[in-house]
Amino acid sequence: xxxxxxxxxxxxxxxxxxxxxxxxxxxxxxxxxxxxxxxxxxxxxxxxxxxxxxxxxxxxxxxxxxxxxxxxxxxxxxxxxxxxxxxxxxxxxxxxxxxxxxxxxxxxxxxxxxxxxxxxxxxxxxxxxxxxxxxxxxxxxxxxxxxxxxxxxxxxxxxxxxxxxxxxxxxxxxxxxxxxxxxxxxxxxxxxxxxxxxxxxxxxxxxxxxxxxxxxxxxxxxxxxxxxxxxxxxxxxxxxxxxxxxxxxxxxxxxxxxxxxxxxxxxxxxxx
Ligand SMILES: C[S@@+](CC[C@H](N)C(=O)[O-])C[C@H]1O[C@@H](n2cnc3c(N)ncnc32)[C@H](O)[C@@H]1O
Numbered sequence: 001x002x003x004x005x006x007x008x009x010x011x012x013x014x015x016x017x018x019x020x021x022x023x024x025x026x027x028x029x030x031x032x033x034x035x036x037x038x039x040x041x042x043x044x045x046x047x048x049x050x051x052x053x054x055x056x057x058x059x060x061x062x063x064x065x066x067x068x069x070x071x072x073x074x075x076x077x078x079x080x081x082x083x084x085x086x087x088x089x090x091x092x093x094x095x096x097x098x099x100x101x102x103x104x105x106x107x108x109x110x111x112x113x114x115x116x117x118x119x120x121x122x123x124x125x126x127x128x129x130x131x132x133x134x135x136x137x138x139x140x141x142x143x144x145x146x147x148x149x150x151x152x153x154x155x156x157x158x159x160x161x162x163x164x165x166x167x168x169x170x171x172x173x174x175x176x177x178x179x180x181x182x183x184x185x186x187x188x189x190x191x192x193x194x195x196x197x198x199x200x201x202x203x204x205x206x207x208x209x210x211x212x213x214x215x216x217x218x219x220x221x222x223x224x225x226x227x228x229x230x231x232x233x234x235x236x237x238x239x240x241x242x243x244x245x246x247x248x249x250x251x252x253x254x255x256x257x258x259x260x261x262x263x264x265x266x267x268x269x270x271x272x
Contacts, residue, residue, distance in 0.1 A: 054127020
């Protein structure tokens with residue numbers, strides 16, 4: 001018997017068929033995605049076997065597979081995974097329905113079944129904010145990654161001036177400080193309710209510390225605004241290009257101010 005879908009997975013499943021059309025058209029999303037992809041290419045060994053958590057419709061997995069990486073995409077939304085599989089099947093990638101909370105049991109199954117450890121793992125655009133407790137994710141990735149391999153985890157930033165400006169201009173003051181909330185915060189998508197957690201740096205680093213060292217943090221969307229600025233910002237391509245150039249220069253220095261933050265961890269030699 002398959003387990004019922006969690007609320008976040010149900011919400012994303014409901015919008016999966018419209019996801020690429022909606023977010024793919026937005027230039028701010030494309031700019032943030034370029035920043036993440038450039039860090040992935042810089043970090044993952046060429047031709048490596050890469051695990052993705054919360055891979056959605058497979059945009060990044062297909063990008064990597066086109067560059068000769070072998071990608072194993074996971075996501076808890078069956079419709080997202082179906083869409084991803086159609087992109088990946090000609091490219092030799094693989095898609096599987098799996099929530100990040102289940103990655104430890106996946107690790108045991110994968111390794112006991114003779115599967116090899118991965119050369120890297122990533123999660124882009126906040127799937128891990130749908131997970132309240134990151135400890136099972138850290139333990140699962142610790143089992144699955146080779147020593148020295150990188151986990152590139154992109155979560156929501158918790159102090160995003162870009163969002164504060166946009167929400168003030170839109171007259172939505174309550175949205176301005178939503179990321180300051182501790183614990184589970186309500187979220188809504190496709191008329192469905194679920195919760196997200198704005199994980200803090202200290203908590204993330206502490207949770208991964210037994211098996212991972214933090215190499216760097218990059219701000220993704222420091223000047224490039226969050227999607228709340230859409231569709232307006234997509235009509236300002238020159239301004240956006242300037243913001244993207246600023247972010248390329250300031251991503252490490254101003255990491256804490258990003259719409260998203262990329263945490264680059266490397267697996268150390270500590271055994272589980
Ligand atoms: C904003 S989308 C990002 C999708 C994809 N990474 C991208 O960059 O387009 C968030 C994704 O997280 C997935 N998700 C929701 N809950 C999750 C969980 N508990 N574990 C892993 N992924 C989850 C959703 O199904 C959705 O595909």
